[in-house]
Amino acid sequence: MSSILTNSSAMVALQTLKNINSNLAKTQSEISTGKQISSAKDNSAVWAISKVMEADVNGFTAISDSLSLGESTLAVARQASETVTDLLTQMKGKIVAAQEENVDRGKLQTDITALRDQISSVVGAAQFNGLNMVSGTDDVNILSSLDRSADGTVTAANITVARQDLGTAQGTFGSGSSLAANGTASAAAVANTANTAIVTVGNTWAADDTATLTVAGVEVSFTAAGAAVADIGDGLAGMINGLGLEGITATGNSDGTLTVSSTRGFEDVDIAVGEATAGDGDVLITTLNGTGSLTATSGSIDERAENVAFSTSASVNEGDSYKVTVGTSSYDYIAGKGETMEDVARGLKIAIDSAGDSDITTRVVQDTDTGQWSLKVDNDGASAAFAVSGNADGVASGGLFGLDSIDVTTDVGATSGLDNIETMINVAIDAAADFGSAAGRVETQNSFIGKLTDSLKAGIGSLVDADMEAASARLQALQVQQQLGTQALSIANQAPQNILALFR
Structure with a gap:
């Protein structure tokens, strides 16, 4: 049945042409923008x-x-x-x-x-x-x-x-919780008195018996002239003094004893006795003024310096403030971030050295067995009080603290400056x-x-960029489809014209 009111063929051709035109418009958009997905409506996800x-x-x-x-x-x-x-x-x-x-x-x-x-x-x-x-x-x-x-x-x-603070500021001592337990002073005072060892010469000595005494690695020998033990002590004392060992002296006593004294601040002095002949005489070390090891024939005279031993377990926080008091003077160091007890000990050493006191010398050492760091202080002047204290929450000293105080015009300043410059270089x-x-x-x-x-x-491009080769091919195909669709619609629109022939 033919109808002049409803042209089904034209409607089909029109819908086909619309779809072709839509696809053609999309392809042309891809080509012009370079994107396959240029808005949310293209593919929202x-x-x-x-x-x-x-x-x-x-x-x-x-x-x-x-x-x-x-x-x-x-x-x-x-x-x-x-x-x-x-x-x-x-x-x-x-x-x-x-x-x-x-x-x-x-x-x-x-x-x-x-x-x-x-x-x-x-x-x-x-x-x-x-x-x-x-x-x-x-x-x-x-x-x-x-x-x-x-x-x-x-x-x-x-x-x-x-940050690495390379300033020279003193810092500000803290007023927070006490840190006194983190440092222990070895004595309440540091003095210039010598430490000693008492060597006892006893019993009977025959002529030509020989006694030997080794002090700081140097051995001396004395041959007895007779039975007077005092001669042995005096003879050994004279020979030791004749060696000219720095900080070491010896005195023979009337009771047959020999006193060996050491004022070396930072060095223990080993001492040992012996007999070259098997006579009846004896040479014994009976007393040490110190805490060195002691046997009947050997021992060590302790260094004179006192020390502040720092904790091996306590941590060091920025602003931790430590103070060492020697006599009427106090010396402060305030730790910076990431520092250790070694840094505290070295900082206090620099603080003491910066004062330029010719009687006070310092060292920083570590115990090889326990890893404990200590600040040693030796005093060549009058006896002085010795203490350590500390508080948290200070303002850190500069990393080159003490640089301003280096003074090589004196012997003490030159010596301490050499040690402290190494710390600053590090x-x-x-x-x-x-x-x-x-x-x-x-x-x-x-x-x-x-x-x-x-x-x-690149990932964004793979998601949204257009495939230009495919778009080009698709454009060519859609253009041909558009031409064919237009032709098909034209043919479908001419169908009602054929009905006129029925009325001629």
């Missing part, structure tokens, strides 16, 4: 994923800028630390030269002062965009990543870089090494972020 990834790409681009800024800041800090290390090394050369008395120490001190001022200048200028990594103790966080969890939560990750070396390590990590992270950003961009 994929479009949403791509937008999240695009947001991450923008974030990582900003992170890359942050890492580049961090690299530059650390490069300045590392260069400053290395420069300070070189200047301190030059200063050490001047201090070594000052150990010789036959030099112009005044001119050497002038050079040391100039180097010290240059170090202060370097530390003050070592900033990038207002951030100085060699001043202060607060950590610096460099934004390094955005971490997205499975539930969509995003958190920022940081690379934390510790501080500067550690700072440069830490900055170098952190810079390497930041550089590696920046490189990774760049590669990650490229991967994310």
